[in-house]
Structure formats: C-alpha cells, structure tokens
Amino acid sequence: MPAGYVAQIVEKNVFGCATELVLDLPRGFEAHPGQFLHVRCGGDGRILRRPFSLTVSQRGELALLVRPAGEGSRWLCARRVGEELDFLGPLGRGFSILDAGEHVLVAGGAGIAPLRFLALDMRKRKLRPSLCWGMENEEDYGTLPEILAGECDLSLATRDGSAGFEGTALDLLFSQARTESAAIYACGPRDMLSGMARWLGEAGRERAQVSVEERMACGVGACRGCAVPVTDAGATYAAACREGPVFFARELDWERM
Amino acid sequence: MPAGYVAQIVEKNVFGCATELVLDLPRGFEAHPGQFLHVRCGGDGRILRRPFSLTVSQRGELALLVRPAGEGSRWLCARRVGEELDFLGPLGRGFSILDAGEHVLVAGGAGIAPLRFLALDMRKRKLRPSLCWGMENEEDYGTLPEILAGECDLSLATRDGSAGFEGTALDLLFSQARTESAAIYACGPRDMLSGMARWLGEAGRERAQVSVEERMACGVGACRGCAVPVTDAGATYAAACREGPVFFARELDWERM
Amino acid sequence: MEAGLRTELAGIRMQNPVMVCSGTWGNGREYAEWIDPGALGGIITKSVTLRPCPGNPPPRIWETPSGMLNSIGLENRGLAAFLEEDLPWIAGFGVPVFVNVAGFSEEEYAEVAAEVCASGLAAAVELNISCPNVKKGGLHFSSSHEDAARMVSRVRERADLPVFVKLSPRLNDLKGMCAAVARAGADGLSLVNTIPAMSIDVERAVPRLGNVTGGLSGPAMHPVAVLAVWEAYQSVGIPIVGMGGIWGWEDAVEMIMAGATAVAVGTVNFVDPGAPLAVVEGIRGFMTRKGVARVGELVGLAHRGGFRDEGKGRAPGSG
Amino acid sequence: MEAGLRTELAGIRMQNPVMVCSGTWGNGREYAEWIDPGALGGIITKSVTLRPCPGNPPPRIWETPSGMLNSIGLENRGLAAFLEEDLPWIAGFGVPVFVNVAGFSEEEYAEVAAEVCASGLAAAVELNISCPNVKKGGLHFSSSHEDAARMVSRVRERADLPVFVKLSPRLNDLKGMCAAVARAGADGLSLVNTIPAMSIDVERAVPRLGNVTGGLSGPAMHPVAVLAVWEAYQSVGIPIVGMGGIWGWEDAVEMIMAGATAVAVGTVNFVDPGAPLAVVEGIRGFMTRKGVARVGELVGLAHRGGFRDEGKGRAPGSG
Ligand SMILES: Cc1cc2nc3c(=O)[nH]c(=O)nc-3n(C[C@H](O)[C@H](O)[C@H](O)COP(=O)(O)OP(=O)(O)OC[C@H]3O[C@@H](n4cnc5c(N)ncnc54)[C@H](O)[C@@H]3O)c2cc1C
Ligand SMILES: Cc1cc2nc3c(=O)[nH]c(=O)nc-3n(C[C@H](O)[C@H](O)[C@H](O)COP(=O)(O)OP(=O)(O)OC[C@H]3O[C@@H](n4cnc5c(N)ncnc54)[C@H](O)[C@@H]3O)c2cc1C
Ligand SMILES: Cc1cc2nc3c(=O)[nH]c(=O)nc-3n(C[C@H](O)[C@H](O)[C@H](O)COP(=O)(O)O)c2cc1C
Ligand SMILES: Cc1cc2nc3c(=O)[nH]c(=O)nc-3n(C[C@H](O)[C@H](O)[C@H](O)COP(=O)(O)O)c2cc1C
Ligand code: FES
C-alpha cells in the first residue's frame, strides 16, 4: 500500500547531468522497478508534486536519479545529504519481467533510472539483461556507465558520437542483432518510445513494455490529468500514474500519442 | 538619486527578535534617517518587494534591522553573511532634525531601526536625543539596549514589565516630563502613532514627526498603493513611499487613518 | 472549549463544513488509501454524464504560477457504471455525497439527476453548468441567466434532493445569475468552478493543452473565488459551498466569512492528500482560539463588521 | 541576424511592441529615474478623469499568491493638471503615449478624450471601461454589449485619434463584447484589466482592502489574460494590446502568439523597474534564435499551427 512519507537523503552522487539521491526509506517499504515517487519540490508546497522513478544505488538501496529540467527538478538536485524529502509512493504499475530468452533494456536520458532498478531485479533472478543507453554526449554520463558495466551488458550511444555508438539509444537498438523473442523494456522521451513502437510492429509490441512520462497532478489516478490514449473501441485514455507508467506497447494507441 | 542595487551582507547580528544585516553599500551611497530600502525578498522575485528602514550598526555602517513578520521578512532574517540583497533605494523622505531644546525619539518594536540612525545623526550634530523604546517583553530586546545605552539617553518599556517601564513606548513617553517645545520623532505601529497624535494636540503635532508603515507595491510613488490620508480640503491622500514615510503629525488626517 | 464544527446545508447535516471538490478526488478510491473519507464533511463526486465520456486529448494539465490549468473534459465511465460501482462504495462511508452532474443537453442533466436521486444513495445533486472544458454543454448552459434558469427548473422538476448549482466566476453579472438560478429553484450554490484560461508553449507556438483552453484552479484564483462567494451571499439567501484555491484553513475560514456555509478543497489534494482534514483541524483550532462556539457564527461574518473586539479572542458580533 | 522589433498598431509606429500598463507606471516621472522611457515601445498613462479624484480609502493593496489586489480607485489630479504638467513631459520622450481615460458618465469620457486629442501630444486614447474599483463608472460601462458600444461610439465621435477599448476578463461572452466595441468604432483592444477579486483578514473578519473589493493582477492571472487575447483575436480584426501578468519575455511572446500586436507590462514594474526593457531584449533574443525577421510574424502564430519545424530554429509558418 502506498503512503505519504518523509525520508532522509543519506547519500548524494552526481553522475554527469544527473544527481542521485539515496533515500533512507522506512523498513517494509517495498517497490517494483518502474514504480515512482511523487515528490514535493520547492519549499512552500505551492507547486505540484513531480514524479520520479525509483532507481537503485550501487549498493542496491532505493534512490532517485534526477536530471534538471526545470524548477522542481533543479530544486531536488540542490538538496543536500541530511535533508528530507516528502513524497507519495511507491506509485503506479511497474515492469513485468517476461519469460523470454533475451531481455533488452532501452534507456533514453534519465530513463536509465527505472531500468537500472529493473536490471538489478533481473540479476537477482539470474537473468542477464542487456542495456542500451543513450545521452546527448559523453559528459552527460559521468561515471555511471563504469558502474553499470559491472551490473549488466551495457552499450552506450551519444548523438555526437563522443561516447559509444553515434546516434540515439533507439538507433543503437536498431543496429543490434536480436532474437525475435527478445523482451524489451524501455524508458525515455516520447519520440523514442513511439519510434520504437513503430519499428517493433504488432508482434513486437506484445513483448515490449514502455514507461511513459506524462505531466502529472495527483499521481494517484484521481484527476485524470495524465491521460495516455489506449487501443480500445471507445478511444479512451488510461491514467499514466495508476494504470502505468509502464504499459505494454500494444496497450497504447501510438497514432493518438 | 535612488537606484537599483545589489549589496553584499557583510555582518549579521541577532538582537532578540530582530536580525541586523550590515550591508556593503557602494561608495557614494548616501541616505538620511527615515529613508528606506525596497528589498526583493524570496528567491524567485515573484513576491512584491518589502520596505525596510535604513538603520546603522554599532560602527555606524548602514544596515537593516528586520523583525520576522511573514514570508518576506523571515526570508531576509535567514540570509547569511556573503549573500547579496537586491534593493531599490534609498527611497522616501526622511526625518528633519528640528531646531528644538529637546529631542525625543519614540520607537515601537522594529521602529527602533530608523531612530537609531537618527540618533547617530543627531550626535554628529552634537545633540543629545533621548529614546523611549517599547517591546513586548525582555527577550525581544536581546543585547541591543546595552549598545544603544552608549549611543543615547535610553529608556525601555515592556508590556509585561519584564524590562524597564511596564506598558508601551507611548505610556513611557506619557509618563515622562517633557518641555513643551520638545521635538518628537516616532516610528512604530499605527496604533502607537495615532495614540500619540491624539495626545499631542494641535500644537504638539507641529513638532512631531512620524514614520508610517503602509503596505507598498512600487515604493517609488507610481502605484498610489500606499496612500495615507492627509489634512487638506480635498480629503486626498499622500503616497507614504514618496511623500513619506516620515510626515509631520499635522500633515496626516488622523480621523481617517 | 470544544468547537462546534457541525453544520447544515440545505437540510443536509454535516459533521464539519469541509468537502472535496468535484473532479479532484476521483470517486474516492484513490484517496481513501491516504485519508479516511468518513472524516470529511461531505464528498462531491467527479462529474458524471449519461453515457461514458472519454474526455479531452492530452496534454490535459499545465502548471502556472500558484495554479494549474486542466482540460480533463468530463472523462467518466457514464451513469450506469457510476451508480453500480462508485456511488454505493462512496456512500458507504456515511458522509453526505453530493453527486456532480454534467451533460450535453437539458434532458441529459435532468435524466442523470433523476436517476441519482432515485438511487437513494446521494445527499444532493451538484449541477455543473460551468465546465470550461467541453464545447457543447458546460459553460454553454450558463451563457445567459435564462438558459441557466431553464436548466435548473428542468432538473428541479425531476430531482427530489437538494440541487446545488455550480457557477463559473467569469460572469459579467454574477449576482444576477445567482438570483436567477435561486428563483428557478436551486437549493444552493457551489462557487466557483475553474476560470477559463490558456497557456502557449512559445518554443513551438502551440497551446499547452490538447484542448487549447482549460480551467485555472489553485491559490492563484482564490481571491476571485472569495469575491464570487461574497457577491452571491449579498444577492441570495440559499446556502453556498465555497471553493477555489483553498490551500489551508485560513483560506477556508476566509470563504466562510465571505458567506460560504461549507467549503470544498480541490487542487491542494494533489499536493497533500491530507489537506482536507488539516483544514478541518485548522478551523477547529481557530474557533477555539477565537472563542467561536459554532462554525455557523462565522458564515458571512465579514458582511457584519467582523469580530467586534479584534485580537482579544472574544465571540463574534451579531453572528 | 538583426531582429525587427518595429511594429505598427492602428497606424501608430512603435520601435518595439513593449509598453507599460496604465496605473502601474505613474505618469512616468517615478520610473524615469530607473529606465529610459524613450526606449519603450509606448507608454500608457494612468487613468485620467475630468476632475481630480482622491481615490479609494486605504488599505489599497494586498498581496496574494503570485499576484496582488489593488483598489486604487482612479486617484489622479484631473484632466487640467494632466494636460498641463504630465502629458507634455511624458510626450517629450518621443515614444507614442496612449492616454488612458476614465470617467463617471459617457459625457465625461467623451469630453476627456476630446481634450486629450486636442492636445496634440497623445498617440491614442485607451478607454478604461473595466475598472473594478469604482462603484459608479468603470465596470458599470461594460455590463452589457450595448452600453459598451454606445460609450465607444460617443467617444469615437469626438476623438480624432485611435481609440483602444480596455476590457475586463470577467465577461460571459468576451468575443461578443469585442465584436460589439469593434463595430462601434474601436480601433483596437487593450486586454485585460485586472480581475475583480477580494481578500479577507480572518483574524478580524474584515476585508483586506478599504474598498472591500479590488482587482487581481500579476502572474496569477496571466493564463486568463492569454485566453482573452486568444478569443479576441478570433473574433475581431482590430489590433490587440495584450497585458496581464507579463513577468518576462516568454509571457510577452505568449501574448503575441495568442494574437497581441503589442504588449504592456504592469505589476512586474514594482518588483523590477527594468522589466520592460528586459522584455524587449528577451523578445529580440528569441527572434534571433528562432530566425524570425519581424515581430509581426509572431502575432497570432499559435492560431496558425505554430512554428512549422519546431526546435530547429526555422522561420514561422504561414505568418
Ligand atoms: C513516471 C515518471 C517518472 C519519471 N522519472 C524521472 C526520473 O527518474 N528522473 C528524471 O530526471 N525525470 C523523471 N521524470 C521526469 C520528471 O518528472 C520531470 O523532469 C519533472 O517533472 C520536471 O519538473 P520541473 O519542475 O523540473 O520542470 P518543469 O519546469 O515543470 O518542466 C521542464 C520541462 O520538463 C517537461 N516535463 C515536466 N513534467 C514532466 C513530466 N511529468 N514528464 C515529462 N516531462 C515533463 C516540461 O514539459 C518541460 O519541457 C519522470 C516522469 C514521469 C512521469
Ligand atoms: C517605510 C517602512 C519601513 C519599515 N521598516 C522596517 C524595519 O526597519 N524593520 C522591520 O522589521 N520592518 C519594517 N517595516 C515593516 C516591514 O516592511 C514589514 O514587516 C514587511 O513588509 C512584512 O513583509 P512579510 O513578507 O514578512 O510579511 P507579510 O506576510 O507580507 O505580512 C505579515 C504582517 O505584516 C504586515 N505588513 C506587511 N507589510 C507591511 C508594511 N509594508 N507595513 C506594515 N505592515 C506590514 C501585514 O499586514 C501582516 O500583518 C517597514 C515598513 C515600512 C512601510
Ligand atoms: C483536475 C481537475 C478536474 C476537475 N473536474 C471537475 C469536474 O469534473 N466537475 C466540476 O464541476 N468541476 C471540476 N473541477 C473544478 C473543481 O471542482 C473546483 O471547482 C476548482 O478546481 C476550484 O477549486 P480548487 O482551486 O480548490 O481546485 C476540476 C478541477 C480540477 C483541477
Ligand atoms: C496598482 C495598479 C493600478 C492600476 N491602475 C489602472 C488604471 O488607473 N487604469 C487602468 O485602466 N488600469 C489600471 N490597472 C490595470 C493595469 O493597467 C493592467 O491592466 C493590469 O494590472 C494587468 O497587468 P499586470 O498583471 O501586468 O499588472 C492598474 C493595475 C495596478 C496593479
Ligand atoms: S496524475 Fe492524476 S490521474 Fe494521473
């Protein structure tokens, strides 16, 4: 059951453009990869909460990995060890680990956060995921790839070719040989996800899960603000915060996205 | 000529309920006692500026003395040495030192700020002002009275009698013997000022100056938000920020205050 | 001193005057995980329409200074699902349920209101004739006093529960509108809905919301909502539920002093699910500090000169 | 690349599209100490009435979340003093002066407008028929399309300068109102005035403002102002001056994309007297970055599908 919590930041690491905040969560706090926390940002509580995926630190502790995008995320990145965060969570539906011969994780930018957590979960189950991760350029990564390389089969992409493959995480994915039955787990910008969905075709969308980023107000399914179009007769919407943020690619109506 | 400035806080002292921030003002910055700075409070500039009287520190440097009353003043009190303040000023009309045998300064609460500055100015002119200062209780004063006692002829009042006279600064003033021709300079809450104006009578209001506190928007006379009723035929208003904040008691229409 | 928070709204007894706004609390399930719905003064459910309604295309929300825009557009699963699954569940907490009703024609409103009344599970109907987010319907029904009045009397004929009419603050003549719906039979007013507004992404030069326009809620618009309650209180005698930008107990008390018998909190739930109960506690504390025995004494107090003896903790004036 | 900030508004040439709002910039003297008035696109002066007007009793301002309320109430020294002392001085900076005119009857408006035109020093008249802070006059004149239209044609008859009509955002039917005043001869629209609002001091249970109600300005109400400009642009062809909560260049560009030919900044002056010129610089930088040659290309761009090729810094679409 989710709850409203306050947790202390016990460790802070900066990896390139992203800041990792390791949280001292209460005993019994359990979360699945792909779930998120809805975090109060800014001192006065006058701005809406901001959703951030749960990730894990090198020692496997639950953490956030925040890339500054605006006021809220910048505020978060400026927090110091010892300060407390107020959040609701864990919220939403996480990834389901499929029964497949190959597990491919595809991360764009800060999309690495839930996938690192997922990779850890997979390793606990003795699976060997491979991970394609794309960023703008080498500096954006910082030292995180070195750490991740010890955790899974990692390949990198940068738009400018300064590190790894030249192109996006998606280009990297396209360039690699995969078995037809590989299960795919993706998190990143909207363009990346829809590009992937198109590329996958109908069969592939059955085995692909995507974590979508939608602006959120409540984060718990009450306001219907985070609607994503789903493939049903009524052309209706699902709430990304509650029915997602992880969806099977086939569940979403990519035409209406 | 007033200007928009940024100045560093070079010293910070806490005196009871008030915080003194000594500013490193640019050379050539000249101000008169009773003038104020219009200070940007809060990080994002989304709240209106707040007016604070200029005061002086023990070494005679220009400073602010801030009593936390709400969001803006609390933010100011939380600033640290080395941080910068953004302000407009010096603004407004200050006190005029009258040609009188006796100079009595009456301060309620943070109203001490401009009067301490005025007292310094008077001493430079070899005058010996006396100062009545009222606060709620002893703790509110901190160690400031000890310092002030070296600067002028000081007497204190507290509502609960925990220090000095039991009552308000005004009660203290009433209790003292004064020559008819004493010049009075007052700054404090609205109630104190109007109580004093009533007590003084018409003749006394000629020799009394008061610094009024009005909510301000622009601080420069442009918005007419800080209106105070004046004694003229048209029952009009003066702008406290530009035509004040210091007025002769006779200029103000105390009936309409 | 024990503060009396109990109040009565068009004959409906409430344990306290704090409800939750339509559309900001789902149909209760989501927030029931965080707070006890049974501790609320009442619950206003999300707008329900006769048939299921998919709502507007995303993006549906955008944050603005001290506020937010939404263009949800009446997304709901329709009356049948609501009566079967949602209403019985939410009515189970034993606090009055105000069912917010919307539609795309007068008949639809009347039909939905009648069925809601027939269910025996609701305490009142709240007519949303002020939704800025649907093209046909919504604000359309309050473009003139006559249209609004006709709608109210149509619904009134078929509803045997108190009918609250929810108005927009964007009215030239809010007082006239309040009087018109009161004459047409409204038992109470809900003031206010969001203010029509919009935002543009300058990098792309396109509206931020999929629906182009949306409604502004939150602290930014609170002073506009307070005035609406103030004006309504001056023009009609029926009770008012005040809403719009209530963030803490002070805002709620402000609404009550402006003339609201009860209040509802909306957007703040998103930031703090515990807010409605914090508002209840805050009102209680204020009343104790001021020596106010019954919350009803505060209703409209600012129209009567305020506390006679300010700051001294004495009882209100002619309350 | 040099960005072309020059624009034309009802035939009035402006070096850039950024003006200052009526009532937020005094009559220029106060802020001339901080910025060069000659660098502005234009100056809108404080409402002037036929006779001197003392304004409303204090308190006149109150800060609200991301906004402020004011109830200044048209305080000014009257037409004679304005024509003699203020207008010549402000006209001396060589930028167009829009003289904002208010009154307590149609005749007064017409009289003041005529004399302002006769002075030969003004570029345009801005008719304030939407002041929330005076009981008789102000909003009174825009309570119906007919009243507003009659006022505009009365003034139009006696004014030989472009007449801009300043409207309130609190209108059921803003589009209809815009069309009505355009038909009556308005040369342009100023959108928007403050939104009627109020605030109550709960400790005393009395209104915060001496005048009880006031007008909400600042970022809080910006999304409401953007929608007003958007709706007006859809309903009439006359140029629009967009105002309301503009805090930085993005807000100004947003207004322009919604349909404003020029903008005016108000409340932000109180926080940062340099804001109008910062907005000018910001627009210039944006245009350079986006490769927009003339600011006119941005006017109403969001109605035409936005930048065709977002993010790539290409020229706007059908602009
Ligand atoms: C389920 C979920 C998980 C997320 N996990 C992470 C994470 O682990 N690490 C991380 O750095 N970011 C994550 N994000 C994105 C993060 O929520 C946004 O970057 C953040 O809300 C931006 O807020 P802000 O106040 O900093 O910026 P704002 O000023 O609000 O916006 C800055 C920019 O970010 C975009 N943006 C704002 N909110 C969102 C949002 N909810 N989704 C997508 N774009 C948004 C805006 O459109 C704008 O372009 C996640 C988003 C979702 C929905
Ligand atoms: C010319 C002038 C000089 C001043 N000098 C000083 C000084 O030297 N030291 C000092 O501590 N304070 C001084 N004040 C008062 C100071 O400006 C207010 O305390 C401050 O603006 C409160 O802002 P806030 O955001 O902290 O509180 P808010 O949350 O805005 O208000 C808190 C309380 O303070 C009252 N208040 C707010 N603004 C003013 C104001 N401008 N005048 C009077 N009451 C106000 C409010 O009504 C409310 O009760 C001065 C005021 C003026 C007009
Ligand atoms: C996300 C959201 C959805 C809303 N949905 C509805 C609705 O379905 N029906 C309705 O009458 N009002 C709806 N409203 C308006 C609220 O009930 C309320 O009138 C308004 O938000 C002002 O209150 P607040 O500022 O406390 O949120 C909605 C508001 C928001 C923010
Ligand atoms: C203190 C103040 C005084 C104002 N006086 C006038 C006025 O005299 N005439 C007028 O037409 N508008 C007046 N206005 C409204 C502004 O011109 C402008 O329409 C409004 O404030 C919205 O813009 P802003 O949010 O940028 O301030 C005043 C606004 C403020 C804040
Ligand atoms: S954010 Fe409210 S339903 Fe998803």
Ligand code: FES
């Ligand atoms: S604060 Fe604007 S005139 Fe004084």
